[in-house]
Amino acid sequence: MQQKEGEYMIILDYKDARPIYEQIVEKFKLLILKGILQKDEQMPSVRSLAVELAINPNTIQKAYMELERQGYIYTVKGRGNFVAENENLLDERREELKMRMFILYKEGKELGMTKADFIDCLRGFEE
Amino acid sequence: MQQKEGEYMIILDYKDARPIYEQIVEKFKLLILKGILQKDEQMPSVRSLAVELAINPNTIQKAYMELERQGYIYTVKGRGNFVAENENLLDERREELKMRMFILYKEGKELGMTKADFIDCLRGFEE
Amino acid sequence: MQQKEGEYMIILDYKDARPIYEQIVEKFKLLILKGILQKDEQMPSVRSLAVELAINPNTIQKAYMELERQGYIYTVKGRGNFVAENENLLDERREELKMRMFILYKEGKELGMTKADFIDCLRGFEE
Amino acid sequence: MQQKEGEYMIILDYKDARPIYEQIVEKFKLLILKGILQKDEQMPSVRSLAVELAINPNTIQKAYMELERQGYIYTVKGRGNFVAENENLLDERREELKMRMFILYKEGKELGMTKADFIDCLRGFEE
DNA sequence: GTGGTCTAGACCACA
DNA sequence: GTGGTCTAGACCACA
Known part of the structure; x- marks a missing residue:
């Protein structure tokens, strides 16, 4: 085929x-x-x-x-x-994603997580 | 009242x-x-x-x-x-949040962002 | 009824x-x-x-x-x-209308009309 | 060429x-x-x-x-x-344009604009 | 009851 | 051929 x-x-x-x-x-x-x-x-x-x-x-x-x-x-x-x-769209999407990460970050702080916890978590992800 | x-x-x-x-x-x-x-x-x-x-x-x-x-x-x-x-619940929530951050991270890589970009972004957030 | x-x-x-x-x-x-x-x-x-x-x-x-x-x-x-x-909406609509009037105005100038012609025309409308 | x-x-x-x-x-x-x-x-x-x-x-x-x-x-x-x-056409076009301005004017009145608002707006346009 | 999604299919203007 | 609008009607989650 x-x-x-x-x-x-x-x-x-x-x-x-x-x-x-x-x-x-x-x-x-x-x-x-x-x-x-x-x-x-x-x-x-x-x-x-x-x-x-x-x-x-x-x-x-x-x-x-x-x-x-x-x-x-x-x-x-x-x-x-x-x-x-679509030049601007890519940037817009990245900004949007950063906003979503900020929301996640605030949620995490509500759960007692620190900024260091987040960075450690990120470091643990596959490259 | x-x-x-x-x-x-x-x-x-x-x-x-x-x-x-x-x-x-x-x-x-x-x-x-x-x-x-x-x-x-x-x-x-x-x-x-x-x-x-x-x-x-x-x-x-x-x-x-x-x-x-x-x-x-x-x-x-x-x-x-x-x-x-609710002892375990807190941990579960944190794990869930890390999962969501991982999803965000994968999305960001699709948009050409690197791990360093993410960490920089996080560092920029209010303490 | x-x-x-x-x-x-x-x-x-x-x-x-x-x-x-x-x-x-x-x-x-x-x-x-x-x-x-x-x-x-x-x-x-x-x-x-x-x-x-x-x-x-x-x-x-x-x-x-x-x-x-x-x-x-x-x-x-x-x-x-x-x-x-709807407070802001009213203002937005008025702005939009002014934009449309500007487009009309430019069209009129293409047809040889002057600003005075426009104002005269407006003055002629019912109050 | x-x-x-x-x-x-x-x-x-x-x-x-x-x-x-x-x-x-x-x-x-x-x-x-x-x-x-x-x-x-x-x-x-x-x-x-x-x-x-x-x-x-x-x-x-x-x-x-x-x-x-x-x-x-x-x-x-x-x-x-x-x-x-195309002598008459030019006049026809101008008349048509005035009609469209009248429609705009009526719309503006629905939005609470006065005749003076319109004239002010017109005056603001580039010569 | 209320909106949200989807299907199957019609008819239209435009290219 | 291409998208745009609309109908009649189904089924769903939510309130």
Whole structure:
């Protein structure tokens, strides 16, 4: 069997509690941020992806709307969806992640952990 | 009007995306872990808390069920709900938090962050 | 026939080229900005409004999602949709309108109109 | 390579929400109203413009139909499209623009703005 | 009862 | 072919 060009593995996890459209959003965000999908590259069409994943086109629609809202793609009616500029997005994502780490840090302090405990924990992670 | 004993401010945030019962679970977990609610102390009754928070008793019921499932409280039929032993719980929570930090760490690596970036970020947090 | 309480006339115009959900969004934005719907007041439920307007609940859903995205309402799962704080919204709308007037102004200059022409035109409008 | 005569920069913005044919109509309307394209001058052929803009000839066709409908150009079968008389068009456009300003004005009044607010706003624009 | 998600499928404008 | 809107209706979690 041939590996079709542009087949970048979106795999759905039906055991995941999150809605399907959210999983799709998440997968594409990573593909875009990692540069696997590049600026102005065309996204798979709503219909073709729906067929490929064996789900309803409306669900893809919803995912793409969310991706557009978050600035990851832009839509050209009658033409398709395309990857947006993503330089700033990477920075935004890193900032967001730091915010989430700060929330975790505050939670940890509520549980009596010190900053040193956190750094030790981090050091213990695989490189 | 009297200030009732055991009034420890559970404040709901309706603008929070999380379900209400989850917020209640979270609040009580902290109250218990921080020792504000102590071993074998009685929890407010489902009904009284429902009135106090102006929400459906089913919601409190669901929160208490979840707290019991996670080992934070125990139920005595006909008597009420009581705070469980919480020595191990604190450790469990810390472990859980470390797991969540590990997930964050892996996400960050996907975005090109290094371990050093994380440690720098942590160092920047208020003591 | 009785005028039911809370019946605030959302009338759809099927001849309008804009999609129905957009019309609904627009109507509610005005009701909120004008203070007819007040902070924390409950919006009609997705289903009841769908029945009242004789359209599909999904369409209301979409309208409410958009209103939430724009900060006009907030959603509490299982409880309903509620009007958000709207102090800032009024200012934002006015700013947006000024921007649109600026675009119009630039268009007019392309057509050879002067600032005085514009002011004269404005003066001619009913008070 | 030669610089072809009649190359007057139609630039499409794919991120613009409006359909492409509408953008083309708009661009040509301005070129005609400003006199860059003059009475009886020949418009670029549907095919050549389609090639130049790398879009579907149907789209150009649709734009030209719309321009003809609005009286900006006329078609001679077998010969091509030509710029129409445009004296009246300029006035029509100005009238249309005043109408749009009136709509804006009414919207502003709904938001509590007065005529004086509008005039102040206008005065603030660059000359 | 309330909103959230999803399906199956229709019809439309635009390219 | 491509996305956008809408319907009719199902099933779910939450209150």
